[in-house]
Amino acid sequence: MSTVVAATTSSKATRVLGWLTLAGFALLVALAFAWVPEDTRITEQGDVVGQFDAVRLMFVHVPSAILAYTGFGLTFLASLAYLRWRTDWWDMMAHASAEIGVVFGVLTLVTGSIWGRPTWQTWWEWGDVRLVTTLVMVLVFVGYLAVRRIPADTAVRARRSVVIALVGAVNIVIVNRSVDWWENRTLHQQSTLIARKIRDETLFTLSFSFAVGMALFAWLLLHRFRLAYLESQIEQLEVDEAMEERRAEADLLDDSEEQP
Amino acid sequence: MFRDAWLIAGKDLRIEMRARVGINQIVPFAVTVLVLFAFALDTDQEALRTYAPGLFWVTVLLASLLAIGRSFAVDLADGASDRLLLSGIDPIAVFGGKAAAIAIQLVVLEVLLAAGVVLLFDVTVHRYGLLVCAGLAAAAGVAAAGTLYGALVAGLGVRETLLPMLLLPVVAPVLVGATRAFQDAFGVAGAEGWAWLGLLAGFAAIYGVFGALSYGALLEEA
Numbered sequence: 001m002s003t004v005v006a007a008t009t010s011s012k013a014t015r016v017l018g019w020l021t022l023a024g025f026a027l028l029v030a031l032a033f034a035w036v037p038e039d040t041r042i043t044e045q046g047d048v049v050g051q052f053d054a055v056r057l058m059f060v061h062v063p064s065a066i067l068a069y070t071g072f073g074l075t076f077l078a079s080l081a082y083l084r085w086r087t088d089w090w091d092m093m094a095h096a097s098a099e100i101g102v103v104f105g106v107l108t109l110v111t112g113s114i115w116g117r118p119t120w121q122t123w124w125e126w127g128d129v130r131l132v133t134t135l136v137m138v139l140v141f142v143g144y145l146a147v148r149r150i151p152a153d154t155a156v157r158a159r160r161s162v163v164i165a166l167v168g169a170v171n172i173v174i175v176n177r178s179v180d181w182w183e184n185r186t187l188h189q190q191s192t193l194i195a196r197k198i199r200d201e202t203l204f205t206l207s208f209s210f211a212v213g214m215a216l217f218a219w220l221l222l223h224r225f226r227l228a229y230l231e232s233q234i235e236q237l238e239v240d241e242a243m244e245e246r247r248a249e250a251d252l253l254d255d256s257e258e259q260p
Numbered sequence: 261m262f263r264d265a266w267l268i269a270g271k272d273l274r275i276e277m278r279a280r281v282g283i284n285q286i287v288p289f290a291v292t293v294l295v296l297f298a299f300a301l302d303t304d305q306e307a308l309r310t311y312a313p314g315l316f317w318v319t320v321l322l323a324s325l326l327a328i329g330r331s332f333a334v335d336l337a338d339g340a341s342d343r344l345l346l347s348g349i350d351p352i353a354v355f356g357g358k359a360a361a362i363a364i365q366l367v368v369l370e371v372l373l374a375a376g377v378v379l380l381f382d383v384t385v386h387r388y389g390l391l392v393c394a395g396l397a398a399a400a401g402v403a404a405a406g407t408l409y410g411a412l413v414a415g416l417g418v419r420e421t422l423l424p425m426l427l428l429p430v431v432a433p434v435l436v437g438a439t440r441a442f443q444d445a446f447g448v449a450g451a452e453g454w455a456w457l458g459l460l461a462g463f464a465a466i467y468g469v470f471g472a473l474s475y476g477a478l479l480e481e482a
Contacts, residue, residue, distance in 0.1 A: 136432055143426040143429065146426075150416050159477055163408070167430065167467075167470060171430050174459075174462075174463060174466070177459070178433040178437060
C-alpha cells in the first residue's frame with residue numbers, strides 16, 4: 001500500500017510565499033503606475049521621443065521573458081538529471097517547469113506585442129531575432145506539453161519527454177543563429193541596464209519586478225510540482241485498488257473450485 | 261554497421277517501390293499544394309517567381325510529414341518493429357537506414373517538384389551546383405530530424421496529429437536556410453547561398469548525431 005498523503009498542494013511555507021508575492025505584486029503595480037515617470041527623451045533636434053507610458057509594460061514583459069527562459073532552462077537541466085538518476089522527481093520537475101515556462105513565454109510574446117505597437121509601430125517584427133526565437137521556443141515546448149499529456153507508461157513518457165526537451169534546447173540555439181543570419185538585425189535595445197541609460201526609478205522598479213517574478217515562479221513551481229506528485233499518488237492508488245480487486249476475484253475462484 | 265543500415269534502407273525503399281504510396285499519393289499531394297499556392301497568389305507570375313523558393317520548401321516540408329508518417333506506419337503494421345528489435349541490428353544502423361530511405365524519397369520528391377516549379381512558376385536556375393547541394397543537405401536534415409521525431413511519436417495513439425506540431429518548429433531553420441540557398445540558386449534575391457548551405461549541413465549533422473544516439477532508447481519501448 002502506498003502512503004496516504006494530504007490532498008493539498010499548499011503548506012505553511014507556500015502560503016507565506018504566496019502572500020508575500022501578492023503584496024509584492026501590489027507594490028509593483030503602485031510603483032509602476034505612480035512612481036515611475038513616463039519614458040521621454042529630447043533629441044538634439046528638440047523632438048520628444050521615447051516609450052512614453054508603454055514603458056510600464058516593461059515591468060511585466062522583461063521579468064516574464066527571464067522567467068520563461070528560466071523555466072525552459074530548468075526543464076533542460078531536470079531532463080539531464082532524469083537521464084542520470086531516472087527518478088520520478090526529476091521527471092515531475094521537468095514537467096512543472098516546462099508548463100510555467102510556456103505560461104510566461106506566452107505572456108512575454110503578448111506583452112511584447114502590445115508594447116511594440118505604440119513603440120515600434122508594429123505588433124510583430126519578423127526580422128527580430130529574439131522575437132522569432134522566443135516564438136519557436138514556445139511552440140517547441142507546447143509540443144513538449146502535448147507529449148506529456150498523452151496517456152502512456154510513466155517511464156516511456158518520461159524518456160520521450162527528455163528527448164524533446166534536449167532537442168528543443170539545442171534547437172533554440174540553431175533557430176537563434178539562423179534568424180540572426182536571416183535578417184541580422186534586432187529592434188530590441190542592447191544592454192540599456194549596463195550603459196546606465198535608464199532612469200533610477202525605472203531601474204529600481206525593474207529590479208523589484210525581477211524579485212516579484214522570481215517569488216511568483218517559485219510559488220507556481222512548488223504548487224505545480226506537488227500537484228504532479230499527488231497525481232502520481234492517485235494513479236498508484238488506483239493500481240493498488242485494481243490489484244486488490246483482482247486478488248479478491250482470484251480468492252473467490254479458488255473457493256468455488258474447492259467445493260465438490 | 262553500414263551494411264545493416266543499407267539493409268534497413270533497402271527494406272524501406274523496396275516496400276515503397278512495391279506499394280507506390282509515394283508516387284501515387286505523396287507526389288500528387290505536393291503538386292496540388294504548388295497549384296494551390298498559385299491560386300492563392302492570384303496567378304501573379306512575378307510574385308510566383310519571387311516566392312518560388314519559399315513555396316517549394318513549404319511544400320517539401322508538408323509532404324515530408326506524410327513520408328515520415330508512412331515510414332513508421334509500415335514498421336508498426338503486423339508487429340514488424342518487434343521483429344526489427346529481435347533481429348539484433350544496432351539501433352544506430354536502424355536510424356541511419358530509415359533516415360537514408362526517407363532522405364532518398366525526399367530527394368526524388370524535390371527533383372519532381374523542382375521541375376514543377378520551373379514549369380509552373382517560370383523560374384530559371386542560375387547555379388545548379390548550389391541547387392543540388394542545398395537540396396541534398398536539406399533532405400538529409402529533414403530526414404534526420406523526421407526519423408527522430410517519427411520514432412518518438414510511433415506507438416502513441418495520436419501520432420498523426422502530434423508529428424506535425426512537434427517536427428515543424430524544429431525544422432524551421434531548414435526552411436529558412438534552404439529558401440535562402442534556393443533564392444540564390446534561382447537568382448531571385450541576393451543571398452549568400454553557400455553560407456546557408458553550411459547551416460543546412462550543420463543542422464543535418466547535429467540531428468544525425470542526436471538521432472543516432474537517442475534512437476536505441478526510443479526503439480526499446482515503442
